[in-house]
Amino acid sequence: MVCEECRTIARKEAVPVCLIDRKTLDSQTISDTGFNDALQHRKVRCVNVDSGCDFTGQIDQLNDHLSRSCAFYLKECSKCKEAVVYKDLVSHYKACAGVPVVFVDAGDSQSLLDDIENVRRELEQTLALTSSDVRDAVGLLTDQLEMLRSQLTTRSECREDSVTSVDSKQ
Structure with missing residues (x-):
């Protein structure tokens, strides 16, 4: 199943991949809209649920949620290289004992x-x-x-x- 946003982007790429799971998409998956349309309205949870995100919505809303409002994705701390939930990154950085990086x-x-x-x-x-x-x-x-x-x-x-x-x- 491919959402409309991924389908649009995939048609432009030489090797199309899903933006969420980074799996390669074949041409059949990209062009099969009937099955995809039926699934577009199913409820899904955010891929960052394990980090604490409680988003539940339709698949076609998930990309918007991930790109604009989800603060639960993991981001690497530039001091200690640990994966930290984005919303906690500032407090983690202040308390982090790692070596500060000069950019x-x-x-x-x-x-x-x-x-x-x-x-x-x-x-x-x-x-x-x-x-x-x-x-x-x-x-x-x-x-x-x-x-x-x-x-x-x-x-x-x-x-x-x-x-x-x-x-x-x-």
């Missing part, structure tokens, strides 16, 4: 990669500059230390000479 538009991904590469280069340049600055500062401190040692040695020698000359006068 990047395909057009923006190259720009994002370029930005990351530019930041990496800037950090490398800054690190190289910082290393050079540190080397220069260490060199300057070493020169100053040598100068202080030289001055200290000179003063020590002057004191020794002073002490020696005072001792010799006595």
Whole structure:
């Protein structure tokens, strides 16, 4: 049995499939309208009844229900990959312990990669500059230390000479 909506869509497809159960439809099933018309008015339950949907209606109303108002279909959580009933997805996502996913538009991904590469280069340049600055500062401190040692040695020698000359006068 094929509903009118599926029949219309199936006639346009190379390999027609049912929108509900994804089964391949043969040409006999698509063209057999007498049996289908009789069944169109039978009451059916939503295919998401196991998830809590209480819809009951005619088959020709089921597609509309599924595409517009059923909130009980399963949707994969982008954090934990668990199948969650759509109506509960927001509360599940807030409480989910999975890792959040960052969604990047395909057009923006190259720009994002370029930005990351530019930041990496800037950090490398800054690190190289910082290393050079540190080397220069260490060199300057070493020169100053040598100068202080030289001055200290000179003063020590002057004191020794002073002490020696005072001792010799006595």
